[in-house]
Amino acid sequence: MNKFKNLTVYFNGEFLPWEEARVHVFSPAVKYGAGVFEGICAYMSDNGMNIFRLGEHLARLEYSQQVMRFERIFTAEEIGLPLKELVKRNGFNKTVHIRPTIYVDGTGESAAAGPVGISITAVERPRPTIAMEGCSVQISSWQRLADLSMPTRVKANANYNNSRFAAMQAQVDGYTTALMLNSRGHIAEGPGMCFFMVRGGQVVTPTITSSILESITRDTILTLCRDELRLEPIERDIERSELFSASEAFFCGTAWEITPITNIDGFVIGDGGPGEITGLLQKAYFDIVEGRTADKRDWLTPV
Ligand SMILES: Cc1ncc(COP(=O)(O)O)c(C=O)c1O
Incomplete structure (x- = not known):
């Protein structure tokens, strides 16, 4: 049973029923994961989406397309127009997760060659209960991929096999998710989200040269810390044993929003519940994305 079957998809210039947006099994996209994508959220507010x-x-x-040396680059404008139209056409009235994907199509003999296709999907995404209750985390034995072998700041489909190994191992071992170390042994990030901790009253997050995706939510949180909480956040290397004396920790990302971490490798973080600064940041974040506070930084695009 496909719960998305009544949705419309944007596919290479057309708006098609969900089931008709297809890619051939022989395409470099399928064979090698030759594609890049974005995960974007649209939120309902009193004034619309x-x-x-x-x-x-x-x-x-x-940027991701350029680094992947795609034959053709879809510009922000070319993607933005159908993306907004797709959200409108599907008539959503709840939080939506939007995924534009640009991929190598055709019968290319290598992952590099071939015409480039575009699809955009949008599906409703309710906030999971762990967003409020918090989650448990395993320090993964899988290392976060290094920029020497795969570009970590490119949102490439193939990168997510690294994420998948870590996330699946954590689940098999009874944790909600994973936190990966980088090749230098420092904290990198989760399978689809960045990491923050509060230690000694300071908000700390790994630097953007820690083999992480340059997360837009991470940037949002750094801004909210400075502007709304009047706290100067610190970007620096984080060592594993520091986590066990953190008073708070949380993940952030478009899909994960701000999700408290209550336990790492069996060590209870703080008092075992979502922390105070985490709660303040969550409130500031949800108020902005859901349109309850003024959009003074032009972060919201009406649909
Ligand atoms: C590996 C990885 N890190 C971090 C993030 C968070 O990035 P953003 O805040 O831009 O969604 C994501 C989000 O998709 C991700 O896949």
Whole structure:
């Protein structure tokens, strides 16, 4: 039973029923994961639906295509128009997760060659209960891929096999998810989200040269710390044993929003519940994305 079957998909210039948006099994996209994508959220507010930080997501998508040396680059403008139209056409009235994907199609003999296709999907995404209750985390024995072998700041489909190994191992071992170390042994990030901790009253997150995706939510949180909480966040290397004396920890990302971490490798973080600064950041974040506070940074694009 396909719960998405009544949705419309944007596929290479057309709006098609879900089941008709197909890619051939012989395409480099399927054979090698030769594609790049974005995960973007649109939120319902009293004034209608808004997409959060669309410009930044589409800029990253252009960058991802360039680094992948795609034959043709879809510009932010070319993607933005059908993306907004797709959200409208599907008539959503709840939080939506939007995924533009640019992929190598055709019968190319190598992952590099071939015409480039585009699809955009949008599906409703309710906030999971762990967003409020928090999650448990395993320090993964899988290392976060290094920029020497795969570009970590490119949102490439193939990168997510690394994420998948870590996430699946954590689940098999009874944790909600994983936190990966980088090749230098420092904290990198989760399978689809960045990491923050509060230690000694300071908000700390790994630097953008820690083999992480340059997360837009991470940037949002750094901004909210400075502007709304009047806390100067610190970007630096984090060592594993520091985690066990953190008073708070949380993940952030478009899909994960701000999700408290209550336990790492069996060590209870703080008092075992979501922390105070985490709660303040969550409130500031949800108020902005859901349109309850003024959009003074132009982060919202009305649909
Ligand atoms: C590996 C990885 N890190 C971090 C993030 C968070 O990035 P953003 O805040 O831009 O969604 C994501 C999100 O998709 C991700 O896949």
